[in-house]
Amino acid sequence: MASSSSSGLTFKLHPLVIVNISDHYTRVKSQLNLPPSLTSTSSAATSNNNNNNSNGGENNQQKPPRVYGCVIGVQRGRTVEIFNSFELIYDPSTRSLDRSFLEKKQELYKKVFPHFYVLGWYSTGSDAQESDMHFHKALMDINESPLYVLLNPAINPAQKDLPVTIYESELHVIDGVPQLIFVRSSYTIETVEAERISVDHVAHLKPSGGSAATQLAAQLTGIHSAIKMLNSRIRVVHQYLVGMQKGDIPCESSLLRQVSSLLRRLPAIESEKFQDDLLMEYNDTLLITYLAMFTNCSSTMNELVDKFNTAYDRHSRRGGRTAFI
Amino acid sequence: MNSVEGLLTQIRGLSSTASDVLSLQNVLKQADESLHAESTRLLPFLDQLDPSKHSLGYLYFLEACTAGPVTTESASSFVLIIARFISSCVAEQIRLAPDKFISVCKRFKDQVLLLEEPLRGVAPMLTAVRKLQSSTEHLTTLHPEFLLLCLLAKCYKTGLSILEEDIFEVDQPRDLYLYCYYGGMICIGQKCFRKALELLHNVVTAPMSTINAIAVEAYKKYILVSLIHHGQLSTSLPKYASGVAQRNLKSLCLSYMELANSYNNGKIADLETYVQANMEKFGSDNNLGLVKQVVSSIYKRNIQRLTQTYLTLSLQDIANTVQLNRPKEAEMHVLQMIQDGEIYATINQKDGMVRFVEDPELYKTCEMIEHIDLSIQRLMTLSNKLTVMDELISCDPLYLGKAGRERQRFDFDDFDSVPQRFNI
Numbered sequence: 001m002a003s004s005s006s007s008g009l010t011f012k013l014h015p016l017v018i019v020n021i022s023d024h025y026t027r028v029k030s031q032l033n034l035p036p037s038l039t040s041t042s043s044a045a046t047s048n049n050n051n052n053n054s055n056g057g058e059n060n061q062q063k064p065p066r067v068y069g070c071v072i073g074v075q076r077g078r079t080v081e082i083f084n085s086f087e088l089i090y091d092p093s094t095r096s097l098d099r100s101f102l103e104k105k106q107e108l109y110k111k112v113f114p115h116f117y118v119l120g121w122y123s124t125g126s127d128a129q130e131s132d133m134h135f136h137k138a139l140m141d142i143n144e145s146p147l148y149v150l151l152n153p154a155i156n157p158a159q160k161d162l163p164v165t166i167y168e169s170e171l172h173v174i175d176g177v178p179q180l181i182f183v184r185s186s187y188t189i190e191t192v193e194a195e196r197i198s199v200d201h202v203a204h205l206k207p208s209g210g211s212a213a214t215q216l217a218a219q220l221t222g223i224h225s226a227i228k229m230l231n232s233r234i235r236v237v238h239q240y241l242v243g244m245q246k247g248d249i250p251c252e253s254s255l256l257r258q259v260s261s262l263l264r265r266l267p268a269i270e271s272e273k274f275q276d277d278l279l280m281e282y283n284d285t286l287l288i289t290y291l292a293m294f295t296n297c298s299s300t301m302n303e304l305v306d307k308f309n310t311a312y313d314r315h316s317r318r319g320g321r322t323a324f325i
Numbered sequence: 326m327n328s329v330e331g332l333l334t335q336i337r338g339l340s341s342t343a344s345d346v347l348s349l350q351n352v353l354k355q356a357d358e359s360l361h362a363e364s365t366r367l368l369p370f371l372d373q374l375d376p377s378k379h380s381l382g383y384l385y386f387l388e389a390c391t392a393g394p395v396t397t398e399s400a401s402s403f404v405l406i407i408a409r410f411i412s413s414c415v416a417e418q419i420r421l422a423p424d425k426f427i428s429v430c431k432r433f434k435d436q437v438l439l440l441e442e443p444l445r446g447v448a449p450m451l452t453a454v455r456k457l458q459s460s461t462e463h464l465t466t467l468h469p470e471f472l473l474l475c476l477l478a479k480c481y482k483t484g485l486s487i488l489e490e491d492i493f494e495v496d497q498p499r500d501l502y503l504y505c506y507y508g509g510m511i512c513i514g515q516k517c518f519r520k521a522l523e524l525l526h527n528v529v530t531a532p533m534s535t536i537n538a539i540a541v542e543a544y545k546k547y548i549l550v551s552l553i554h555h556g557q558l559s560t561s562l563p564k565y566a567s568g569v570a571q572r573n574l575k576s577l578c579l580s581y582m583e584l585a586n587s588y589n590n591g592k593i594a595d596l597e598t599y600v601q602a603n604m605e606k607f608g609s610d611n612n613l614g615l616v617k618q619v620v621s622s623i624y625k626r627n628i629q630r631l632t633q634t635y636l637t638l639s640l641q642d643i644a645n646t647v648q649l650n651r652p653k654e655a656e657m658h659v660l661q662m663i664q665d666g667e668i669y670a671t672i673n674q675k676d677g678m679v680r681f682v683e684d685p686e687l688y689k690t691c692e693m694i695e696h697i698d699l700s701i702q703r704l705m706t707l708s709n710k711l712t713v714m715d716e717l718i719s720c721d722p723l724y725l726g727k728a729g730r731e732r733q734r735f736d737f738d739d740f741d742s743v744p745q746r747f748n749i
Contacts (some may be wrong), residue, residue, distance in 0.1 A: 042543045055554060095652065113594070231558065235341060276689055279689045279690065279691065280687075280688065280689045282694060283688045283689060283693055283694060283697065284688075286694060286697040286698065286701070287688070290697055290700060290701050291706070293701055293704045293705065293708065294704065296708060297704055297707060297708045297711060300712055300715055301710060301711055303715060304711060304714055304715045304718065305565040307715070307718045307724055307728075308532075308565070308718060309564070309565070310724060310727050310728060311718065311721055311723045311724035311727060312532065312723070
């Protein structure tokens, strides 16, 4: 399971496939009823909890479930484009694949998307394993060279790229025995307009604290780091001067002259009116921030109260079937 | 008696490390029955234990001792023992058996009340509260007991110090109702009407499945304090108040609602006749003092209404409009209000004219910057906590089940096989 493929095929992956796999995995995991410290709120590709804490984990911790399914798409010449995916039931211990279900699904998808073929299969996990080869070979009667799409559900905040890898199978001769092994291939992400909108929507659902997504935040971060650097430089000069005063460092008049001229540069304006205006603007900005925080907080509170009333108020409005509009 | 002796040696032996204390707790739980059986003879054994080292064992013994009925003679000796125990016990050991600690402190409060010296109980109870709560945001059952003692001993300032803290976790809903109700009364006593209003509002809008007497009494005081502080009463409860409260509270406090109505009309004579007519009803609820304050606050409301109509007014005119007798009284009222910061005005003594001005705060000072900054920080922590709670409740199966039933249907598929329950 290594190196890069030499088949010369270019792969294009659609985000729909990634979202599908992630959704399948999250659903199965939450239905397993894991203890609350390990479950998380369900959302699409972004937040799956890291279950693989092998260092002194709890005794009742279950291994994260693996999910399986098929990927379908189009192959035109040397370009393979993976459009969609569907789920399959596969038991790795008995290696039993539900063939009839697979065929039925294929038929259904053929009716709607006549150009799509079964290109391969997907699963979740951190790395491709030996046992995966059996599933791979099982699919070989549908497609002579299936693909294996692997999604790693562990969340790694330091990781910058998608935890998705595509493997192909190649026949290599190892120790004189020809064997099929998995080799990695590179891929690009290709989006349709509808997918772009939904991915955008999902990305904005959970504004995490770490990302400086907006322009304002980026600008403020820039200013913040500049001020921090200025502060540290001033500290250095200050320490130097203190040392000179104590006598640890020999006095150098040229340096002292430079420091003095630097200090005389600021503050640029020193007058009553300037102070007034500065404080007034400072106060105004603070008040606007306060107002923004207030609005944010009230809106969260409002949603919370609504949810609470829906969940716990016994005599809330009866839910009826609303008319189809 | 052998079992008791054995228990004593075990306590002394197993009180050193945390794991020992846990095993000691199991031993004590099993021996609890036998301790209660011999409750009358346990008192001399208490001397053999040291409350600061063997807090858990001492607590079990103490709880068994005080299980019997409280009499005046035993009360004075017990009060001393319990007070000493509370001040010297170890918080971690106590938190292993919180209900026993709470029952001991409640007996303590009963005994102190029996001896009619609530002041003796205030300081030990404060220490007990601090030792029991796991953080300052945690409300324990001892909080309302402590506030009750403060109220009866009339030392409101100590009570106020506890009320300053924000509460985020509550053990029992009844604690919250009582805590906020007593807290409201303490704030009324100290004339901090704003905080009193906040606390009483909490009682009235707290989640409750059936109406309870604490909420009714709190609502009566809430009406009165709202009239004193704001000069008006909002007739409907906010939407986060429970449905039970919204439907029933008003009908249970009818005479107070009438009082609020006649207050709004602004005629002092009507208000006073109404108060006279219902004097004994207000008296039976112990609200007479508050009602009198409401009557005296109506003058303030009328003067405040004048600031919205006139720029300058003579003292004589003020006295006439507000139905006061002499301009001197009007001057006193206006002066008091300027001092309290309720209106902004200048009185010209020469010709007896009052000029109403606007709020002179210019929002240009450094103190204002600090004030706003602090408020922003507080708001940020609150916002974080709210987001966490919002996420928690979004995953609550009770909520998801009900939300699923009422979701919007835009497609033919949505009408079939509505998931009535999420199989979680």
